[in-house]
Amino acid sequence: MIPLRSDISLIVDGLHRLNTRPLSVMEVCGTHTVSIFRSGIRSLLPPDLRLVSGPGCPVCVTDQGEIDAALSLVERGAIVATYGDMLKVPCDRGSLASKRSEGYDVAIVTSAMDVAALAEKHPDREVVFLAVGFETTSPATAALVKEAEQRGLSNLSVLSLHKRTPPVLAVLAGDPGLKISGFLLPGHVCVILGHEPFSFLPRDCGLPSVIAGFEGEQILLGLAEILRQYSRGESSLASVYGRAVRPEGNEKARTLLDEVFVSRSAPWRGIGVIPDSGYALAERYGVFDAERRFSLTIEPGKSLPGCRCGDVLTGKITPPDCPLFRMACTPLSPVGPCMVSSEGTCGAYFRFYKGDS
Amino acid sequence: MKTTTVTLGHGSGGRQSAELVRFLVEGFMTRGIGPELEDAALLPGGYAMTVDGFTVMPRKFPGGDLGHLAVCGCANDLAVRGASPDYLGLSLVIEEGFPLDELKDYMESAAATCAAIGMTLAAGDTKVVPAGGVEGVLFSGCAFGKVHSPFPLGIGNLREGDILIVSGPIGRHGAAIASARFSLEVEGLESDCAPLWPAVRPLLSLGGLRCMRDCTRGGLGTVLCEWAEGSGLSIALEEEAIPIELQVQSLCDVLGFDPLYMACEGTLALAVAPEDGQKALSLLKESAIGRNAAVIGQVSGGEPKGMVSMRTSIGGERLVDMPWGELLPRIC
Ligand code: SF4
Numbered sequence: 229m230i231p232l233r234s235d236i237s238l239i240v241d242g243l244h245r246l247n248t249r250p251l252s253v254m255e256v257c258g259t260h261t262v263s264i265f266r267s268g269i270r271s272l273l274p275p276d277l278r279l280v281s282g283p284g285c286p287v288c289v290t291d292q293g294e295i296d297a298a299l300s301l302v303e304r305g306a307i308v309a310t311y312g313d314m315l316k317v318p319c320d321r322g323s324l325a326s327k328r329s330e331g332y333d334v335a336i337v338t339s340a341m342d343v344a345a346l347a348e349k350h351p352d353r354e355v356v357f358l359a360v361g362f363e364t365t366s367p368a369t370a371a372l373v374k375e376a377e378q379r380g381l382s383n384l385s386v387l388s389l390h391k392r393t394p395p396v397l398a399v400l401a402g403d404p405g406l407k408i409s410g411f412l413l414p415g416h417v418c419v420i421l422g423h424e425p426f427s428f429l430p431r432d433c434g435l436p437s438v439i440a441g442f443e444g445e446q447i448l449l450g451l452a453e454i455l456r457q458y459s460r461g462e463s464s465l466a467s468v469y470g471r472a473v474r475p476e477g478n479e480k481a482r483t484l485l486d487e488v489f490v491s492r493s494a495p496w497r498g499i500g501v502i503p504d505s506g507y508a509l510a511e512r513y514g515v516f517d518a519e520r521r522f523s524l525t526i527e528p529g530k531s532l533p534g535c536r537c538g539d540v541l542t543g544k545i546t547p548p549d550c551p552l553f554r555m556a557c558t559p560l561s562p563v564g565p566c567m568v569s570s571e572g573t574c575g576a577y578f579r580f581y582k583g584d585s
Numbered sequence: 586m587k588t589t590t591v592t593l594g595h596g597s598g599g600r601q602s603a604e605l606v607r608f609l610v611e612g613f614m615t616r617g618i619g620p621e622l623e624d625a626a627l628l629p630g631g632y633a634m635t636v637d638g639f640t641v642m643p644r645k646f647p648g649g650d651l652g653h654l655a656v657c658g659c660a661n662d663l664a665v666r667g668a669s670p671d672y673l674g675l676s677l678v679i680e681e682g683f684p685l686d687e688l689k690d691y692m693e694s695a696a697a698t699c700a701a702i703g704m705t706l707a708a709g710d711t712k713v714v715p716a717g718g719v720e721g722v723l724f725s726g727c728a729f730g731k732v733h734s735p736f737p738l739g740i741g742n743l744r745e746g747d748i749l750i751v752s753g754p755i756g757r758h759g760a761a762i763a764s765a766r767f768s769l770e771v772e773g774l775e776s777d778c779a780p781l782w783p784a785v786r787p788l789l790s791l792g793g794l795r796c797m798r799d800c801t802r803g804g805l806g807t808v809l810c811e812w813a814e815g816s817g818l819s820i821a822l823e824e825e826a827i828p829i830e831l832q833v834q835s836l837c838d839v840l841g842f843d844p845l846y847m848a849c850e851g852t853l854a855l856a857v858a859p860e861d862g863q864k865a866l867s868l869l870k871e872s873a874i875g876r877n878a879a880v881i882g883q884v885s886g887g888e889p890k891g892m893v894s895m896r897t898s899i900g901g902e903r904l905v906d907m908p909w910g911e912l913l914p915r916i917c
Contacts (some may be wrong), residue, residue: 236899237672266843298599313841329590338767338840444899560601562592579906 231392239448239579240272246455247274252407253454254543256397257414258285258571259442259500265580277451280543281576283396283496284414286361286540287313287569291495292529295319297530298358301522302332303388307350309335309343310358311365313569316562324358340368345377347384356518357386364416366390366507367481370488373509373516387518388507393417393495394425395505400542408543410436410454410492412447415469420485422477430463439467488513495528497565498538535564540573545578554578587769588696588843598908602802603811606801611801620852623739624662631732633668635659637872639724643765644691645704648757648776648853652691656698657780657850658801659728665853667734667789673699674708681716686741690724702780704728713777715815721806734789740815744797745886747835748818752784753777754828755805756847760836763847774832777874781805784872791865793858800852803908806845808854810907822895823881856884 240411255261262280264270270279283289302308308324312502315325315334328334333353337343340357347355357371369386376384393414400406413426418439429437436457440450449468457463467473487510495504509517518524535557537551547553547566557563559575566574595605606622613619620626625635637658644651659669675695679688699706707729759779761825781799788794798808805827813820829844837844851874857865863879869875882895893905 240900265903266897267899268897268903271902272900324594324646329592336767338769342768353694444897444901448899470631 236445236448237327239445239452242452243272243277243448243455244274246459247277248459249536250276250278251455251458252278252280252411252468252543253412253451254280254282255412256282256284256393256401257417257495258288258573259416259567260440260447261573261576262571263444264444264447265576267447269444269447272448273451277305279368280408280546281573282543283499283541284362284393285562285566285569285571285573286391287317287363288537288565288572289391289496289499290314290360290389290565291448291490291526292319292532293454293495293527294529295323296321296527296529297329297474297524298387299394300524301356301502301518302327302334304522306356306522307333307346308334308356308358309346310338311338311360312336314358314573316568317565318532319413320347320532339366340372341375342378342382343372344381346383347376348379349446351383353383354521355384357384357550358389358532359386360389362393362417363420366489367420367484370484373488374484376516377513382515383517385518386509387524388489388509388581389494390477390489390507391496392491392505392507393421394428395497395515396504397426397429397495397498399502401429401435403558406543409458410438412450413439414453414472415439415441418467418469418473418477420478422473423467423475424477429464430465434463436463437465439465439469439473441469441472446535476490492546496541498531498535498541501528502577532563537564537566537574540566547574548581552573558573591683596802596868599787623666625666625668626668627732627737627830632729633663633666633732634727634729635662636722636725636727639726643762644687644844646765646776647725647761647774648689649724649778650694651722652693652695654778654850655724655726655765656695656704657778659726660702660704661781661799661851661853663728663730664780664785665738665799668732668740668779669786670702670704670728670782671730672707672728673704674711674729675706676725676727678712678714678719678723678725680719681720682714683722683849689717691722693726698780702782706875733786734794738794738796740796740812742817743804743812743818743856743884744795745818745857745884746859747795747856747884748859748865749809749822749860749880749882750857750865750869751800751805751827751881752781752853752855752869752878753851754830754833754877755800755852756833756837756844757830757852758850759804759842759847760833760844761790763840763842764880767840769836770796771832771836774830774836777849777851779874781851781853781874784869784875786801787868787872788855788865789870791857791861793861793866795856795858796853797842798853800849802848803849804844804846805854806843806893806905807907810905812856813893814891815890816884819885819887819890820882820893821885822893824895824897826879826881828877828879845905
């Protein structure tokens with residue numbers, strides 16, 4: 229055995245010392261989930277410290293009804309542009325990937341701005357950006373909407389499925405069925421929002437909450453800070469993400485969000501409709517709102533039979549507890565969205581977890 | 586197979602591709618005239634043969650183009666089975682309307698690459714199809730060469746204790762193509778597309794050489810998973826030891842890809858008996874493509890059997906699995 233790097237072994241020692249009773253910590257963000265698997269963090273943790281994955285993979289929380297709305301747009305002849313891992317998210321009548329293989333126009337973009345170019349290239353077609361993601365991707369959508377206005381791209385519209393992080397955490401923190409002792413908060417989201425929107429977690433719910441980056445080392449540090457607070461009976465909002473997160477967040481991005489979006493209630497796959505947890509385009513940018521342009525109404529979808537994504541997303545079960553895991557549900561034919569994305573909890577378990585060894 | 590039609594996932598080099606191949610060759614296998622599923626086939630009389638098809642978008646990319654890629658791809662399949670790239674057959678399916686100048690460019694770079702490794706164009710064919718019949722042009726190559734290794738190289742030779750070496754930084758071809766496809770320019774990012782034969786030739790004198798693979802579609806991760814599965818042995822990797830260029834890593838971070846699964850076109854993985862490990866490494870380091878060759882792990886008889894595990898840079902342990910389905914860039 230090669231010894232651990234000395235700085236890492238200090239943190240790991242600390243974790244083992246501080247963890248005196250069974251505890252569950254939720255990592256909210258899908259990028260954290262994957263990084264935890266990729267860096268093999270679980271193999272370093274004390275046995276009584278359980279990591280629970282939260283609802284922080286944008287693909288996974290996208291509701292069936294939202295996918296349904298997107299499918300109806302391609303069927304009506306629009307070019308639907310979206311991020312790659314949205315393609316395979318199923319609803320009961322297929323996915324964007326299955327529509328693409330039927331010959332409908334689905335374009336993969338890596339940044340929202342690509343959609344402006346796409347709309348310019350196809351002036352005679354309706355181009356709809358299927359906008360998903362949390363506060364990390366919504367500023368880019370906001371910028372796209374402003375760009376579309378400036379360039380007069382009247383064939384471009386946005387189906388905003390954006391979701392907001394703080395309201396869903398409030399729901400989870402208040403869920404008596406969920407025994408979480410602390411939150412590892414997503415660094416990227418906090419870079420935009422700052423500390424304030426999350427301060428209710430330690431203040432009102434008594435939960436140690438730590439903002440961490442995505443390297444294995446930072447995740448370990450974040451966990452150590454949560455355990456430290458817990459062992460002293462403290463709860464506060466701390467950051468181990470270094471200078472990237474300013475307490476006030478990124479003012480420019482926040483102003484952009486406030487200008488282009490208004491919050492609204494939104495459906496979360498498997499969790500239900502949560503008030504104020506989504507972003508819709510503000511009245512002033514209504515002409516770019518695909519829901520208006522195509523008179524769409526997004527109905528929260530029924531959950532897929534047998535899929536326990538809701539329980540996975542809220543950390544009530546781990547994927548191997550789902551009867552479909554690895555049987556009917558694999559990354560090749562995902563039943564639920566948690567299996568679709570590379571950041572989805574079920575997908576991550578599928579790739580990295582081979583049972584308790 | 587679970588699906589009724591071919592999907593892009595079948596083309597991405599992982600488990601699904603293997604499934605498609607098994608599905609296609611079934612009729613040959615049951616009649617006892619099927620292929621051995623290696624990069625190139627070893628034929629009676631000391632020859633090796635391979636075929637490969639090439640479509641790449643964009644057709645010109647940093648570090649190469651379609652012509653160079655077609656020659657390297659074919660020649661490298663031979664090289665990793667210990668055969669010299671002697672003869673090449675090329676078949677082109679060309680879409681009506683394709684610019685002749687561009688075609689000439691690809692043939693010119695194919696010729697230059699062949700000349701550099703002593704390969705002769707022995708046969709060829711062209712087909713022109715109406716617009717829309719193919720996207721631009723398809724290259725297919727068939728390569729034939731003499732086997733120079735004194736014994737057959739292949740997965741069956743893997744033994745507990747063998748040292749695993751990679752000839753250079755991984756994932757460069759896949760990353761270069763992805764950067765062009767998704768218009769994410771990364772300065773200094775170039776495909777590794779290159780012929781392997783000059784680096785392989787001297788290795789063939791090592792009695793402890795077990796097997797080699799060029800890490801094309803599916804990348805190093807897929808190759809090692811196939812080795813572990815095929816041999817029933819366990820493979821243990823050291824994450825820190827695997828050479829990855831900063832450019833490749835940062836592109837992968839943006840798109841949510843794992844460099845382990847990104848294609849290489851001029852990088853090989855090899856397994857060698859422990860006593861020849863250092864020798865293999867220094868021979869590789871003397872070659873043009875192998876300056877950054879590194880020992881990345883070892884074959885072990887332990888657990889988990891038939892799987893690849895990795896000791897991560899922070900000292901954790903994790904499994905490395907084959908990629909599933911089409912690699913799609915993630916959100917944010
Ligand atoms: S394993 Fe599949 S069916 Fe079960 S919760 Fe996960 S995504 Fe849903």
